[in-house]
Amino acid sequence: MFIVNVEGAIYKNEKWLLIRRSEKEEHAGGTLSLVGGKVELEGNSSDILEGTLLREFAEEVGIVVSNLRYVNSSSFVTDSGVHVVDIVFLCGHHSGEAYAKSPDEVDEVHWMSTQEILECEEVPIYLKNNIKIADRLLIAGVSTS
Secondary structure (H helix, E strand, O other): OOOOEEEEEEEOOOOEEEEEOOOOOOOOOOEEEEEEOOOOOOOOOHHHHHHHHHHHHHHHHHOEEEEEEEEEEEEEEOOOOOEEEEEEEEEEEEEEOOOOOOOOOOEEEEEEEEEHHHHOOOOOHHHHHHHHHHHHHHOOOOOEE
16 A cells, blocks of 8 residues: 655756755654655545645645646655555746645755755755756746646
């Protein structure tokens, strides 16, 4: 059995939105990350991945995203042995200014260029890979507006 997790990569003014996960988080507390979270049980539902991502952005950083485009998917096992499927979307910024809205989930928000992310030793390799793929999509002309 897997937990399904979604994450969003937002590119605005030539920078990507990253968060520093709260130290209170069970998984990867204190690390830099994209905004995202677990898909919750909803019964019969359409666009559940997209709806989850919209909810997570509103709850964690107080912004509204739009025009979600698939980037990639992967799986991993948490330190506590939970299996997770992770799906990343490229998102357009629709409205709002990002801030650490949920202190139980987010300690800080950061806007970083692709180069800053790739050169930052604090950024996990999987996040660098996600940003590389998302950046290639932008260069190829996938619109986020």
